[in-house]
Amino acid sequence: MQQVIRICKKELKDYFISPIAYIVISIFLLVTGWFFFTTFFYYNQADLRNFFDLLPITFSFLIPAVTMRLFSEELNVGSYEMLLTLPVTFTDILFGKFLAGVLFVAAALIPTLAYPICIAFMGQLDWGPVAGGYIGAVLLGASFVAVGLFASSLTRNQIIAFIVGMVICFTLALIDKMLLFFPRSLLGVIGYLGADYHFKNIAKGIVDSRDIIYFFSVVFIGLYSTHLVMQEKN
Amino acid sequence: MIHVENLTKYYNDFCAVDQINFNIKKGEILGLLGPNGAGKTTTLRMLTGYFMPTSGTIRVKDYLLDEHLIEIKKMMGYLPESAPLYHSMLVYDYLDYVAGIRGMDKSQRISRIRQLVDLCGLDDIMHRSINELSKGLNQRVGLAHAMMTDPEILILDEPTSGLDPNQIAEIRDIIRKIGKEKTVVLSTHILSEVEATCDRVVIIDKGKIVADDVTENLKQAAGQKYFIHLTLLNADFQDVQDQLGAIEGVRAVQRTQGAKSIDLGIRLECESAEDLRKTIYQTIKQTPWILVEFQQETKTLETVFRELTSVHP
Numbered sequence: 001m002q003q004v005i006r007i008c009k010k011e012l013k014d015y016f017i018s019p020i021a022y023i024v025i026s027i028f029l030l031v032t033g034w035f036f037f038t039t040f041f042y043y044n045q046a047d048l049r050n051f052f053d054l055l056p057i058t059f060s061f062l063i064p065a066v067t068m069r070l071f072s073e074e075l076n077v078g079s080y081e082m083l084l085t086l087p088v089t090f091t092d093i094l095f096g097k098f099l100a101g102v103l104f105v106a107a108a109l110i111p112t113l114a115y116p117i118c119i120a121f122m123g124q125l126d127w128g129p130v131a132g133g134y135i136g137a138v139l140l141g142a143s144f145v146a147v148g149l150f151a152s153s154l155t156r157n158q159i160i161a162f163i164v165g166m167v168i169c170f171t172l173a174l175i176d177k178m179l180l181f182f183p184r185s186l187l188g189v190i191g192y193l194g195a196d197y198h199f200k201n202i203a204k205g206i207v208d209s210r211d212i213i214y215f216f217s218v219v220f221i222g223l224y225s226t227h228l229v230m231q232e233k234n
Numbered sequence: 235m236i237h238v239e240n241l242t243k244y245y246n247d248f249c250a251v252d253q254i255n256f257n258i259k260k261g262e263i264l265g266l267l268g269p270n271g272a273g274k275t276t277t278l279r280m281l282t283g284y285f286m287p288t289s290g291t292i293r294v295k296d297y298l299l300d301e302h303l304i305e306i307k308k309m310m311g312y313l314p315e316s317a318p319l320y321h322s323m324l325v326y327d328y329l330d331y332v333a334g335i336r337g338m339d340k341s342q343r344i345s346r347i348r349q350l351v352d353l354c355g356l357d358d359i360m361h362r363s364i365n366e367l368s369k370g371l372n373q374r375v376g377l378a379h380a381m382m383t384d385p386e387i388l389i390l391d392e393p394t395s396g397l398d399p400n401q402i403a404e405i406r407d408i409i410r411k412i413g414k415e416k417t418v419v420l421s422t423h424i425l426s427e428v429e430a431t432c433d434r435v436v437i438i439d440k441g442k443i444v445a446d447d448v449t450e451n452l453k454q455a456a457g458q459k460y461f462i463h464l465t466l467l468n469a470d471f472q473d474v475q476d477q478l479g480a481i482e483g484v485r486a487v488q489r490t491q492g493a494k495s496i497d498l499g500i501r502l503e504c505e506s507a508e509d510l511r512k513t514i515y516q517t518i519k520q521t522p523w524i525l526v527e528f529q530q531e532t533k534t535l536e537t538v539f540r541e542l543t544s545v546h547p
Contacts, residue, residue, distance in 0.1 A: 002337075003335060006334050006335055007335075010331050013327075014320075014323075017322070018322060077321060078314065078316070079319060081279070082312070082314060082317075082319065082376075082379065084283075084284055085282045085284050085307060086335045087307040087308045087336065088307075089304065234284060234285050234286055
């Protein structure tokens, strides 16, 4: 466990001593802030629904950009060899990097807490859906980080890792809006696969075990596939 | 200390390491020698647990590699080829990170990093970012990485590749210094390096071990031919052949290319390792020939290496 924390700390430090963290977080805040507040005053409702509705899409760009380097860079530079021959297991490395990614997403979400606080001054804010939304956002972030890690383990090239990660996350985010194209018999299954659908449930303030299980299974599948890919390399 | 049995590694269909066996004793400096692509790096990567062997076993002390990987990793320091370090980190941060992962507490870390700074000469670069370092400095940081916990076993993959002669000498000094107490395995294709640093040599070619012996023995055992080289002026080959060929112990007289066209290059093949130079000189003294070069060929590791690893038709 200590090794996980050490690796996680190192990855976080890497993010925050380089400009990546600040650029990514600023872009995230600009985009979400712009889309949220341009329409906010038309609706005249004190809630964060618009902000959360957009989150699966912004996350599918943001998170692969954050996770693309986690394995690709190590494989490209070769430092992975030095890391793996230190007294750590692959699981330590995997969880360390995963945790760093999740904490980074959390760090990007923290400044947005200013939105509900401001809105609470303007009107009657229902804190239930807000809390649900943030829990959902972290879960959604975690599952996209797992997907991004998997994409990063596939290749030494960070750009390819980014594109692959983005495509998978984008598909997960949008698939329940494309049900039109699928045969009727598959609708239930495919609808269930959509990250957006589960996220919206939680963002309504209903924390259902089905949705939580969904996110945990995406995380599990992502991390386990990463494990398989990296195992195959050795 | 390390026992390797029937170690084999396949990359898909390609057999990189084929059923190799060797033992490494405590306190030995072992040189793993071979041409490019012979399987040196693959062998070392399996020793350090980075690659899983296709078959075969590796035992370090009493631990089996596939069962006690973490214990073995704790005993080992490994420097991969060209020392791939994290580019964006500062040297101090990197060493501190490695020390942390190796389980040292804060006060231990500081004193150990100080020692390593002295040993590897990192004084002036501790605050520099790793991507600014030259190849030699990078290699030294890698060495400090490998020696962080003062490991019992040190595995170095081409530790001197790409360094300038001064740096090579420095790194060799360091290796010899460590090698007095620790077990060191190093791979290289530079022969003088093995002669200068190693107690024992294992030569691999195409994934197989072709020689495994103490450096001295290997030099003596290889090839049963002994040669003496001469360069003469004012001499006729026929005469030389007659007179020198008559000396007891000379098996054959061959003509070789001299440095200049008037030189007569001669190679004498001798029957034993016995030094015939005294007799030969006395013979030449009685003739009008002028002796300009006279040399007994000693087997170098280079000849041994080329005999063992070159492709015979």
